[in-house]
Amino acid sequence: MPGQRSITEAEKLAEAKLGGSSFRHDQMAVVANIYRAASAVRQHLENSVLRGVDLTWTAFVVLWVVWIWGESETRHVAEEAGISKGTLTGVARTLERRGLVQRADHPTDGRLVLLSLTDEGEQLMQRVFPAFNEEEAFVTGQLSDADCRTVADGLRRVVLQVEEKGEERRRDLLEGAAPAPRRSGRRKA
Amino acid sequence: MPGQRSITEAEKLAEAKLGGSSFRHDQMAVVANIYRAASAVRQHLENSVLRGVDLTWTAFVVLWVVWIWGESETRHVAEEAGISKGTLTGVARTLERRGLVQRADHPTDGRLVLLSLTDEGEQLMQRVFPAFNEEEAFVTGQLSDADCRTVADGLRRVVLQVEEKGEERRRDLLEGAAPAPRRSGRRKA
DNA sequence: CGGTATTTGTTCGGGTCCAAATCATACTTC
DNA sequence: GAAGTATGATTTGGACCCGAACAAATACCG
Numbered sequence A, B: 001m002p003g004q005r006s007i008t009e010a011e012k013l014a015e016a017k018l019g020g021s022s023f024r025h026d027q028m029a030v031v032a033n034i035y036r037a038a039s040a041v042r043q044h045l046e047n048s049v050l051r052g053v054d055l056t057w058t059a060f061v062v063l064w065v066v067w068i069w070g071e072s073e074t075r076h077v078a079e080e081a082g083i084s085k086g087t088l089t090g091v092a093r094t095l096e097r098r099g100l101v102q103r104a105d106h107p108t109d110g111r112l113v114l115l116s117l118t119d120e121g122e123q124l125m126q127r128v129f130p131a132f133n134e135e136e137a138f139v140t141g142q143l144s145d146a147d148c149r150t151v152a153d154g155l156r157r158v159v160l161q162v163e164e165k166g167e168e169r170r171r172d173l174l175e176g177a178a179p180a181p182r183r184s185g186r187r188k189a
Numbered sequence C: 001c002g003g004t005a006t007t008t009g010t011t012c013g014g015g016t017c018c019a020a021a022t023c024a025t026a027c028t029t030c
Numbered sequence D: 001g002a003a004g005t006a007t008g009a010t011t012t013g014g015a016c017c018c019g020a021a022c023a024a025a026t027a028c029c030g
Helices: A009-018 A025-052 A057-069 A074-081 A085-097 A119-139 A145-174 B009-018 B025-052 B057-069 B074-081 B085-097 B119-139 B145-174
Strands: A101-105 A113-117 B101-105 B113-117
Touching (some): A025 A119, A025 B145, A057 A085, A057 A119, A113 A119, B009 B025, B057 B074, B057 B085, B057 B101, B057 B113, B057 B119
């Protein structure tokens, strides 16, 4: 395992600005770089393989989830894709309009909607996924297989921490105070 | 260094679906978990410290960049914040309307616009950053300081790879083909 | 000096994104 | 079976988001 990699200019500046006061430096670097990496990877994938087939990142993720899981209830798709139910409604509509996914009523529960790939969607994924995976390999090109497992492992622990303890943490932080509604959002009619 | 962490259900399903064909498994796990972690962290931060002061993630990042770098040209702020110039124009307008940042013309180059924090913006960041950093520590709570450095190191290499070799890679992939314009976007007048 | 090319920030079209409100269907309880 | 509750998906308002088109200013070049 090589030692500490080069720190970015921004991180040095932050160190200088905040060096006096006490703060969690290593933890800040993780969060900052998670986000930088996510943006960089998304940007690269959208501008390489996805643009050519006219898919946004989110649209691709939704397709991927339905591809891997097979016909699924929309609530599960939204959960797995990491987007809200409301967003999924719009994205699914776009994909349906393009003939890549189809909706179906649940046989016994009239509230549920099932999503599945059309033949065209299935063919698209068989064609696009290998190219997508190639670029996943490209963006991680500076990491060995072992490095990849280590990084993925660390990230999974971050996800787990938030999923398992996040809600409680947010409750404790508010200390019974009102949860402060979002500024944007629907108003009462 | 502990061994492999528990794999998520989705990753197992993907393995089953794709196990037959050849693909880069460890690299896929890195990309998938980068994005999952980014969403989880953003969600937690927005719903804990940011909501209370009515800031979105992006608005906070922009404030943070201007706070750390001091008065800066907008192109650099956009670059550092990881958003496009066009998006920054809108976010900066929102922040200006709320009295947190101010614009100024560049003394010698009339094309440039400089962004800086107002006193109110400065005070807000002094108040909010410690709380933000607390939550950065929370989300990384399952990682040791050394783990954090390892993960941040790996992520920096991903960012570096895309920044240094991404453009060339995309050129090579297209092989001279037209870069396929975005479906959405402004049309010629 | 007079163009032409480049570099800025801004505008804009289409699309995402969240969470609150709302609509629709199921379940529960009397 | 009617009222009330729970659980779905959808609609909606405001904010983001990108990248192409654009306008303005600067840089380059003959």
